[in-house]
Amino acid sequence: MVERLSGGRTALVAGLLLRRTALLVVLLALTFLAVEVLPTDAARATLDREASPAEVAARRIQLGLDQPVVVRFLHWLGGLATGDLGASARGLPIWDVVGQPFRNTLLLGALTLALTVLFALTLGGVSVLRPGRLLDRVVRSTSMVILTLPEFVVANALVVVFALWLHLLPAVTVAGSDGGPRSPVMLILPVLALTVRQIGWNTQIVRSALAEQLPAPHVDSAIMDGLPRHRILLRYLLPGAVPTIAAGLATSVGMVLGGVVAVETIFNFPGMGAVLVDAITNRDAPLVAAVVALTGSVITAVLVAADLVRAWAVGHRP
Amino acid sequence: MSRRRLLQGGAAVGTTLFLAACGAGGSAPAQGPAGPPRAGGTLTLGALGRASAVTRDPHGVQVNESDYLILSLLYDTLTVPGSSPIVAPRLAASWQSSPDLRRWRFELTPGVKFHDGLPLTSEDVVYSMRRLRQSTIGASRLPGIDVQGITADGPGAVVVQSNYPNSEIPVLMRLTTFVLKNGTTDPAGAPGTGPFKLDWYREGNARLVRNEGWYGERAPLDAIEVRMFEKPQAMANALLSGELDLASNVGTVAARVAQGRDGIKIVRRENDTALMVVMRAADGPYADPRVREAFRLAVDRDVMVKQVLGGYGAAGNDILGTADPVYARDLPQRKLDLARATALLDEAGFDRSQRYQVITTEDVPGLSESATLFAQQLNNAGVKIDVVKQESSTFLGQSRGKAPLYTTYWGTNDSVPYCAGKLLLSDSTFNEASWHDADFDSAYRAALSTPEPGRRIQLMHDMQKIEYDRSGYLLWGMAEGMDLAKSTVQGLPQLPGYGRVQLERTWLSA
Numbered sequence: 001m002v003e004r005l006s007g008g009r010t011a012l013v014a015g016l017l018l019r020r021t022a023l024l025v026v027l028l029a030l031t032f033l034a035v036e037v038l039p040t041d042a043a044r045a046t047l048d049r050e051a052s053p054a055e056v057a058a059r060r061i062q063l064g065l066d067q068p069v070v071v072r073f074l075h076w077l078g079g080l081a082t083g084d085l086g087a088s089a090r091g092l093p094i095w096d097v098v099g100q101p102f103r104n105t106l107l108l109g110a111l112t113l114a115l116t117v118l119f120a121l122t123l124g125g126v127s128v129l130r131p132g133r134l135l136d137r138v139v140r141s142t143s144m145v146i147l148t149l150p151e152f153v154v155a156n157a158l159v160v161v162f163a164l165w166l167h168l169l170p171a172v173t174v175a176g177s178d179g180g181p182r183s184p185v186m187l188i189l190p191v192l193a194l195t196v197r198q199i200g201w202n203t204q205i206v207r208s209a210l211a212e213q214l215p216a217p218h219v220d221s222a223i224m225d226g227l228p229r230h231r232i233l234l235r236y237l238l239p240g241a242v243p244t245i246a247a248g249l250a251t252s253v254g255m256v257l258g259g260v261v262a263v264e265t266i267f268n269f270p271g272m273g274a275v276l277v278d279a280i281t282n283r284d285a286p287l288v289a290a291v292v293a294l295t296g297s298v299i300t301a302v303l304v305a306a307d308l309v310r311a312w313a314v315g316h317r318p
Numbered sequence: 319m320s321r322r323r324l325l326q327g328g329a330a331v332g333t334t335l336f337l338a339a340c341g342a343g344g345s346a347p348a349q350g351p352a353g354p355p356r357a358g359g360t361l362t363l364g365a366l367g368r369a370s371a372v373t374r375d376p377h378g379v380q381v382n383e384s385d386y387l388i389l390s391l392l393y394d395t396l397t398v399p400g401s402s403p404i405v406a407p408r409l410a411a412s413w414q415s416s417p418d419l420r421r422w423r424f425e426l427t428p429g430v431k432f433h434d435g436l437p438l439t440s441e442d443v444v445y446s447m448r449r450l451r452q453s454t455i456g457a458s459r460l461p462g463i464d465v466q467g468i469t470a471d472g473p474g475a476v477v478v479q480s481n482y483p484n485s486e487i488p489v490l491m492r493l494t495t496f497v498l499k500n501g502t503t504d505p506a507g508a509p510g511t512g513p514f515k516l517d518w519y520r521e522g523n524a525r526l527v528r529n530e531g532w533y534g535e536r537a538p539l540d541a542i543e544v545r546m547f548e549k550p551q552a553m554a555n556a557l558l559s560g561e562l563d564l565a566s567n568v569g570t571v572a573a574r575v576a577q578g579r580d581g582i583k584i585v586r587r588e589n590d591t592a593l594m595v596v597m598r599a600a601d602g603p604y605a606d607p608r609v610r611e612a613f614r615l616a617v618d619r620d621v622m623v624k625q626v627l628g629g630y631g632a633a634g635n636d637i638l639g640t641a642d643p644v645y646a647r648d649l650p651q652r653k654l655d656l657a658r659a660t661a662l663l664d665e666a667g668f669d670r671s672q673r674y675q676v677i678t679t680e681d682v683p684g685l686s687e688s689a690t691l692f693a694q695q696l697n698n699a700g701v702k703i704d705v706v707k708q709e710s711s712t713f714l715g716q717s718r719g720k721a722p723l724y725t726t727y728w729g730t731n732d733s734v735p736y737c738a739g740k741l742l743l744s745d746s747t748f749n750e751a752s753w754h755d756a757d758f759d760s761a762y763r764a765a766l767s768t769p770e771p772g773r774r775i776q777l778m779h780d781m782q783k784i785e786y787d788r789s790g791y792l793l794w795g796m797a798e799g800m801d802l803a804k805s806t807v808q809g810l811p812q813l814p815g816y817g818r819v820q821l822e823r824t825w826l827s828a
Contacts, residue, residue, distance in 0.1 A: 038711075038712070039711070039712040039715060039716055040712055040714065040715025040716060041713050041715070044711065044714055044715040045710075045711035045714065045715070046371075046379065047454065047455065048379050048380070048381060048455060049378055049456050049714065049718075050740065050746075050747060050748060051379075051454070051455055051457065052457065052458055052747050052748070053642070054457075055454060055455060055458065058454070060749060062400065077374055088370065090370065090379070091370060097369070100520075100521055101369060101521075130424040137628040159555055163555065164555065164558055164559055167559060167560065170556075170559065170561055171546070171552070171555040171556050171558070171561065172552050172553075172555060172556040172561065173558040174523060174545045174546075174556075174561075175520060175521055175522075175523050176520070176523075177520050177525070178520070179520045179521055215470040215666075247707060252667055258477075265548060265549060265551060265552070266551075267552065268547050268548060268549065268553070268556070270369065272520065274368065274369045274548050275369050276368075277548075278368045278369060279370055280371035281368075281709070281710060281711055282370060282371070282711070283711060286368070287370065288622055
């Protein structure tokens with residue numbers, strides 16, 4: 001019985017990974033195609049304005065752009081399979097271009113998610129235990145409002161208030177000699193700019209997921225028994241709500257990565273957003289695809305994890 | 319222009335025969351508190367740059383200001399920009415040409431050492447210039463010069479052989495003839511001879527420290543920290559919140575934000591960027607010179623400068639090279655003249671029932687706004703123009719040099735012949751307007767092959783007259799280069815264009 005169960009779980013994980021990976025490969029092929037249909041190519045876009053048509057033509061051949069897009073994609077994908085991301089249109093190893101920005105963006109994203117989990121669980125929990133009371137009403141309406149605030153609005157407001165007006169926090173993030181943000185303080189505003197909206201979104205989800213558990217008989221009896229509130233929340237409400245909460249957080253990962261481009265631009269954060277924008281401007285298909293592959297892998301990993309959490313929670317439902 | 323000024327200008331343009339035309343200091347005058355520069359301190363500066371375009375190769379494609387700034391402080395070029403004359407000595411102490419202006423001999427400054435202590439020789443210079451010539455963009459950087467044409471003449475001099483007479487060779491040496499050591503294959507971190515040495519470099523950001531062994535005057539600053547910014551607005555914010563001492567070339571739009579702020583000064587460098595509308599001359603609706611003249615007369619340049627540049631600029635007069643001492647100031651300033659414009663359009667039989675397009679980009683601040691205003695003003699002459707905005711790469715690939723009507727800009731404006739060679743000559747590297755004018759070409763060639771300065775200036779004046787009358791450009795304005803700095807930053811460069819990177823005389827007051 002135990003063996004069958006663990007075998008089933010392995011198959012589940014393998015199936016999930018396989019499906020998600022296939023999806024990623026399709027996405028990468030589409031990325032190459034999308035760059036291909038943009039006007040002009042990497043040869044023109046990566047030379048300076050003064051380059052002559054002859055110099056552009058020579059570079060086109062140097063970059064292999066005379067080959068069909070399918071050939072270029074398969075060649076790149078072959079390299080990817082061996083962990084080689086290839087070279088950018090400016091001739092740099094792609095890992096050298098994206099490695100540090102990827103780590104910086106991951107740090108930004110991880111802090112954002114951690115803060116989101118903390119706030120969403122606290123606010124959602126506090127709110128659900130006092131249904132209809134002032135605190136609950138405030139949490140519900142505020143989270144609804146901030147959920148609609150785009151990241152760039154929040155980011156600009158934070159810069160104006162905390163950097164330009166109060167002079168409390170730096171307006172921008174600059175990289176130090178190790179490639180990461182020069183000071184941890186520089187992370188505060190970018191993380192807040194990304195977190196505010198996610199707190200709104202996830203508080204809503206946490207609250208309703210927990211509220212769904214309220215009518216369950218075992219919860220009812222726990223309340224009747226007069227158990228402490230935090231105990232009811234953690235032992236009786238939360239386990240049943242976990243699948244929904246995990247799914248909500250998983251969608252947040254995608255939303256955070258979307259917001260990253262705007263937030264990184266405003267704070268000059270040395271992350272993937274700028275690399276992606278530049279790569280598109282440069283018509284640099286391998287670089288765009290590398291960004292998609294890396295962020296896609298992160299999202300894939302999070303989605304698989306969320307699926308597993310859900311499967312696990314359903315299996316352990318009291 | 320008086321004869322006397324002409325002659326002074328002549329001395330400024332280049333060299334007189336067998337006589338080094340140099341010696342005058344090239345750096346811009348220091349402004350600010352009186353007294354000698356105070357030594358010490360670290361200048362933290364912001365410069366624009368894109369993460370994916372970062373390069374550490376001084377002979378590579380430099381898109382990023384931040385990279386160019388770092389390279390210019392680490393590596394020396396043979397000559398550097400000056401105000402008057404526009405070429406000042408650096409690694410080359412003096413230069414002279416053969417009577418036919420084809421063979422140029424550059425005498426190297428004595429006592430120059432690389433950052434690792436080894437002395438500079440002519441072999442290093444020859445190696446570096448050949449490396450530049452063989453790079454992807456070498457042909458445009460060193461036009462008319464072959465690899466074999468760059469040779470050593472003993473340990474202390476190099477000879478550059480041009481395929482045609484060229485009085486402007488010293489000007490060409492200003493921008494990218496960065497010197498590496500002979501045999502350098504990996505330029506990242508390779509020692510240079512510049513006023514600053516590399517402390518660390520990471521993804522476009524760097525810290526540089528003073529080179530105590532520099533052959534020039536000792537730089538006052540202990541160190542310079544360069545921070546790369548993708549957007550001017552973020553750079554301006556960083557300066558306003560006190561994180562930067564200097565926001566280099568932040569642009570007119572971002573600089574306006576800082577107006578009237580305590581402790582912050584706006585550094586304005588005139589003649590920085592030329593803003594133009596290109597009218598295709600070879601064929602199409604603007605092939606008739608009368609139509610181009612009409613367009614030039616239908617524009618109110620003062621209004622353009624005021625609205626597009628916020629007043630940080632000057633009206634243009636359709637001639638490139640406004641900061642050149644030989645710039646033809648005597649030609650009357652073109653002004654709005656709608657009556658004459660409409661008459662010319664009628665004369666040329668221009669079809670005003672049609673709609674036309676002007677292609678524009680957001681490559682430099684104000685460019686797309688200038689297209690909108692241009693279209694509105696042309697409407698007053700009865701010409702209906704739609705503005706089409708293109709993204710930068712698309713524009714470069716599809717429209718530049720091809721579209722009948724588009725906006726463009728140009729950043730090196732201190733040399734009339736340099737601009738002519740790049741943009742106006744029939745076979746120039748980028749003849750944006752497809753303008754072919756035999757008179758202009760021959761005046762240009764004659765100017766470049768005339769050793770006698772007075773005669774050369776006259777020929778350059780002829781060139782400018784033709785350009786003024788018939789070229790495919792409507793040069794409506796010269797945008798100022800704008801830097802923002804804390805008021806404690808002194809001795810900042812005042813030169814237009816790439817002169818802004820010369821920070822070896824900059825200092826911090828208490």
